[in-house]
Amino acid sequence: MHISKFNAEGYPDPTAAEALENIIREEIAKGRxxxxxxxxxxxxxxxxxxxxxxxxxxxxxxxxxxxxxxxxxxxxxxxxxxxxxxxxxxxxxxxxxxxxxxxxxxxxxxxxxxxxxxxxxxxxxxxxxxxxxxxxxxxxx
The missing domain is CATH 3.40.50.450 (Rossmann fold)
Structure with a gap:
């Protein structure tokens, strides 16, 4: 799944994006x-x-x-x-x-x-x- 660096209103939300990207990296490391x-x-x-x-x-x-x-x-x-x-x-x-x-x-x-x-x-x-x-x-x- 792609993680946008913007929230639903179109404003930058780098903290949430980074957290979600870290979760995906962990999933990939586990075999995703x-x-x-x-x-x-x-x-x-x-x-x-x-x-x-x-x-x-x-x-x-x-x-x-x-x-x-x-x-x-x-x-x-x-x-x-x-x-x-x-x-x-x-x-x-x-x-x-x-x-x-x-x-x-x-x-x-x-x-x-x-x-x-x-x-x-x-x-x-x-x-x-x-x-x-x-x-x-x-x-x-």
Whole structure:
């Protein structure tokens, strides 16, 4: 679960946020795995991007996380070439993003869909980790 540094009225509440983050750290130390949203390209070279996204999922599992990659799930039941269905899939992904503990961004090529996910995570104060295509971490926000 993501912990906001703001209270329900939108005011900063760093003491409560720090206490809750400490509780989550303790849970993770006891074996709770964080849920992470996998953010990587899909459109364009779909075959290559799908292979990479599967590799990123496996990486997250090996890092003791519970990964979710909506761009591997929703294209199986929605037509990505239909703008209405694509928007619906992106909306579904945004709902799941808000339920994840972190956003993990892979690669240096940021698609418009990825940019929207990153923007949403920033607005929701969800921690973001950036990785290269080879899964080397380069930044943590």
């Amino acid at each position: 795995k964080p849920c992470v949203f996998i953010c990587s390209p899909y459109a364009g070279d779909i075959k290559r991007n799908t292979i990479n996204a599967k590799r990123y999922l496996k990486f997250a599992v090996n890092e003791s996380a519970i990964p979710f990659a909506p761009h591997l799930l929703y294209p199986q039941v929605l037509d990505d070439s239909d703008p209405v269905q694509r928007r619906l899939g992106l909306f579904f992904g945004m709902v799941w993003l808000c339920k994840c503990d972190e956003l993990w961004v892979f690669g240096s090529n940021i698609s418009p869909g990825m940019a929207a996910e990153i923007d949403k995570a920033k607005r929701r104060h969800i921690p973001i980790r950036y990785f290269t295509e080879n899964c080397d971490e380069v930044e943590r926000i």
